[in-house]
Amino acid sequence: MAQAPDTTGGPELYPDTVITTEHTVEVDGETIRYTADAGYLPLRAEDGTVQAKMFYVAYRKAGTDQEDRPITFAFNGGPGSSSVWLHLGALGPRRVPVVSDSTNVLSPPYELVDNGQTWLDFTDLVFIDPVTTGYSRSTSAVDEDRFHGFEGDIESVSRFIRLYTTRNDRWSSPKFLAGESYGTVRAAGLASALQDRHGMYLNGIVLVSAVLNYQANAFDxxxxxxxxxxxxxxxxxxxxxxxxxxxxxxxxxxxxxxxxxxxxxxxxxxxxxxxxxxxxxxxxxxxxxxxxxxxxxxxxxxxxxxxxxxxxxxxxxxxxxxxxxxxxxxxxxxxxxxxxxxxxxxxPSYVAILGPYTATLNSYVRGELGFETDLPYEILTGRVWPWNYETFENQYLDVAEPLRQAIHKNPALRVHVASGYYDVATPYFATDYVLDHMGLGAKYRDNVSVSYYESGHMMYVHMPSLRQFTDNVETFYRDATD
Structure with missing residues (x-):
């Protein structure tokens, strides 16, 4: 198994390193062979200067025609969160065992299990860690604050998606985004930015525990x-x-x-x-x-x-x-x-998952995926603060409008919103209110669908909800690619 280079000297020293390994997972009685890529994708200025190295883990189902197969770019929120939660909680081929509730908190040491609910059954997956989260870092020559804000974050992640799509010849693939929490802010902004800046039109977006307008969630x-x-x-x-x-x-x-x-x-x-x-x-x-x-x-x-x-x-x-x-x-x-x-x-719901997800991610990346580095994997960091909301100065952040614009410009775009009844961070009824006030034209309202779960912000820690969530999303993908 190949080994990633030492990166203790700083991100400007790493080459464009990607470690590739092969694996299998069983889904509904079928053995799925897949390839995992773990590594860096550089963001460069047009003169070739590396501005940041973005870490990602990608999964590709073996023996499939990639031109026709959907690809999903997934990320979490924060701001300051890595993609570990969606990666090892719901979407990826390996997952942390469910925590369920306070009566079933996991005890260390922790280990991963195969995820029979992985989305790899119906889409290839790319988990993105925005700059300063996970192993992603800006270079010493560039002020990292440029990436720590609404505009800078969307600009850098959209550049990553365009570059990954180009390098891996996926422009002809059906394309989806999946974001959780602040990742839903990012996803809504990306839908508009990818269309307007890069001409990349999406088939669908999955918003997990969405917050699209801060007024609906702010106790001011x-x-x-x-x-x-x-x-x-x-x-x-x-x-x-x-x-x-x-x-x-x-x-x-x-x-x-x-x-x-x-x-x-x-x-x-x-x-x-x-x-x-x-x-x-x-x-x-x-x-x-x-x-x-x-x-x-x-x-x-x-x-x-x-x-x-x-x-x-x-x-x-x-x-x-x-x-x-x-x-x-x-x-x-x-x-x-x-x-x-x-x-x-x-x-208590955060501390119950922090330890298991942190330990298993660090073990998994080095052990099963073969990517080794001495950098700390920033699970949910405060290093991105203060986050720059200058675009929304003296007003609440609102990405429902750019999402509406993206749908009106691309009537093929479908959006599915997943909400948990016990999520007090992004309550389901607040999400419903914002969706009902997007101003979508009548003929576009069926482009948005919603599902509810008897769980919380990470509904996938509850096994019945995880199964229901996967079934709903698979149906959504099928409808969005018909």
Whole structure:
């Protein structure tokens, strides 16, 4: 097995190194042979100067006609996240065993298993680590901050996709993007940038736990929009933990959420719009309904002025039990040192996956893929901060509009959005609200489809959701390439 060169001297010293290995995985009783490439793709100025080295892992199914076979470029979010979560959680041929919830947290040492749900069955895969994440780095001659922002990030990743497509002769292949969390911001921006800058039209985009307009997710003073949009996720969380009043607890989840959504967009929204002018009698009715839908005490809701901030919810819901609930996945719980305080010490759903994904990625890349380097693999780094949002100065980031433009310019473009009911980071109802306000023309509305899962931000840590997710995406790919 070939070995990558020593890279301790800095990214400007590495050659264009790609390590190729061959493997098999079993999917639905069929053995799939595939090739894995792990290495760097350089981003160069037109004079040949290397500006950055972007690390990637690509999988190609053996014995297929690549000209007709779909190819998917996948990445996660952050900003500052590597692609490890989608790579080893859902899409790739190897994955971390499911974590499920706080009752099934993995113990070290960790190992990978074959992923019978891998998308490699229906698409080739390229996992991209944006600059300063994973093993990707800018060169010493270039200020890395140029890559750390909305525009710079999209520009560099679009250059990577164009170059990879060209070098590997995939211009004739059906092309897809798959992004998670801030990766959905990136994917929406890329759809427009690839079309307008490189003339590359996509067949489809998969948005996992999407955030397309920050206003729908921002707990800023005066932004009352966010509270009705988070309420259904609060309700689903309370339902899961048995924290609702007795007369609400036994209800079917989807039926219950239908009612919560209806009230959130009508009576609750109207009440919040009235601000301090809300009549006392109506205020009491809102408090009572919020108690019924969240299990939070009437006193707490009153003290919160009818507006429950997410971090307060994590701490308050199960305070009497000495437990906090997760942000990425509110099915997960943990215990703080003290039960007092406004917010939790940490997110139990994040710490449950950080260790397993970090250890297995580092072992997998060196051991099975044969790529060796002394650089730290930046799983989810703060080295990209402060992230540059200059494009949206004095306004909320909004990529729903460039996504709309991309669909209107390319009517063949299909978008599938996957949302988890227990995701408090990018709540499903906030995502639905933004999709419903994109301004898509009537004839394009069927271009966007949505699926929901009884899991969280990384719905694939829950095995039933992982299976459902893969089935839905495979159907989406088939429809997008017909």
């Amino acid at each position: 003073r005066g932004n009352d929009l966010v509270y009705p949009l988070f309420l259904p996720t609060y309700a689903a969380t309370a339902h899961y933990h048995g924290a609702l009043p007795a007369d609400q607890q036994g209800r079917d989840l989807r039926t219950f959420l239908d009612e919560v959504e209806q009230w959130a967009t009508t009576d609750y929204t109207v009440a919040l719009m009235q601000g301090d002018a809300l009549p006392d009698a109506e205020r009491e009715r809102v408090i009572d309904r919020l108690h019924q839908y969240t299990g939070l005490s009437r006193e707490f809701i009153d003290d919160a002025n009818l507006r429950v901030v997410d971090r307060h919810f994590y701490k308050e819901l199960l305070r009497d039990e000495g437990q906090t609930v997760g942000r990425l996945d509110s099915r997960f719980t943990a215990q703080d040192r003290l039960d007092v305080g406004a917010g939790p010490e940490f997110d």
